Amino acid sequence: MKVLITGANGQLGYELQRCVPDKIELICADRKQLDITSQDSVTAFFDLYKPEAVINAAAYTAVDKAETDSKAAYAVNTNGTAFLAEACSKLEIPMVQVSTDFVFDGTQSTPYQMDDTTNPISIYGKSKLEGEKRVLEILGNKAVVIRTAWVYSSHGNNFVKTMLRLMQEKDQLGVVADQIGTPTSAKTLAQCCWRALDKLQTTNVELPAIMNWTDAGTTSWYDFAVAIQEEAISLGILENSIPINPIPASAYPTPAKRPAYSVLDKQATYKALEMPVQHWRVTLRSVLDELSRKIEKNS
Template identity: 45%
Template sequence: MILITGSTGQLGQELVKLCQERGIAFRAVARPAFDFEQPESVAACFATAKPDLVINAAAYTAVDKAETDQDAARAGNHTGPLQLAQLCEAANIPFIHVSTDYVFDGAKGAPYVESDPTNPTGVYGTTKRDGEAAILNNTTAKAIILRTAWVYAAHGKNFARTMLGAARRFPTLRVVADQRGTPTAAPDLAQAILAIAARLQQTGWRPQYHGIFHATGSGETTWHGFATAIFAEAAASQKPPEVQPITTADWPTPARRPADSRLDCAKLTQVFGITLPPWRTSLGPIVQQLLTLDPPG
């Protein structure tokens, strides 16, 4: 039985949906019943579920708010996940934890591999990095950490949904064009995680499974390129706006984003035989779902 935390988030909802479709036994938990800021709730949910595997899709993801809400970010991304990893360690079960490209500063100029030094530029990335390190260095848990990036889905708050909404209000949008990365569709990431879970069930735990893996959609783009592709997919339903490219300096935010956070996902393919689809291929169906859920006025 799989315990899925953060089950109301973008990834959590997709994991629940896939488990339901595939007849996989699971228990889904989220706030307020499961709250990393309330350690007793974490322990209680774990004890009740008695899982064989934990997938931690819960996190503090408000990148800019984290700059001032540091205690909550630390609980959601560092101390909370560490507690969950320790519970898995004590039960001798695997723990799959989702992390982020924001552990890097974006200065490498090439896709990052798992062994590259981390250097987060804000509180969010720092707490995620510290969570990774705590899990790997302070436990002997059967831990798999998946760094992903630019996650979006047909529900929740994400870039695709924001862009479609903004296009209905403004004929011209200004979008950052000097930050590079890879959009990752939450359904694709959920499928990859459950493929890992299936492998664990088939083979049992193996030493090469332990550690960090990168898991994003294939290919790359900028936020401007992502926005342009979103509007191309939606063009039959709503008039696309003019999308003006701007620089990061033109759009200041409380937290500094990495300029180039592309992730090399070869290790995931080598160890688990998993490659996420091209980001551009996965975009269309989700945009259509968003248009159905939030139809143009």
């Protein structure tokens, strides 16, 4: 089966290629090969390569920049997603759409269920939510939306790699302690996407239209940073520890508002996909171990 992966050079796209199941022929496209914001480009690409399924890992993820560049955010996250869904509809093929915890406002104090009321508080969140709606309107049960949060990996730019750099450059750090969520390895998210696609193609299995996926457990950005430093020192990535100070989000203002609480309830997803789950500390250790090996190889 030929599967198109959009956003192939991103964190998720990278991991989707690394854990591709047997008997899958990959069609990998980044923005240079496929401009999903152009319907003509999408149509021509599908006509040429004739994919049999799509995992859309392409997204405009510059959360703060989106506040002043909303046109670009909607072009990718809403219109581009819809163009992909329309192309899938013409070929009658399934699509996995990756979305975000930013569709919620973060005012709850209990994990968000898949059918909880959405109320995004940023342009990024609003554009992703509109993308979700378009996919499900166009494809119905031929699509599934997977919401995730706090994604990181050994590839690309992310919170973990930023923290490692700052821990080497700074004498101390202040990290937001009043935003709560769950770090998610791009690898486990990729495995979830492949599993969902497999289930979509199994005619006697009915998946929820929207599913939540993160690793297990909850934490704050502050506690996440503390864990990164502890694990990195134990692996020899960092030589010395520095003080990490908890600060309120109000002390670190950003153009885009972020959910204060974005823990997602995954129980229905775990059941539907029959997937094992790992605690975020376990997957963090695995990613840092991979980074350690990369550093050792390049030294």
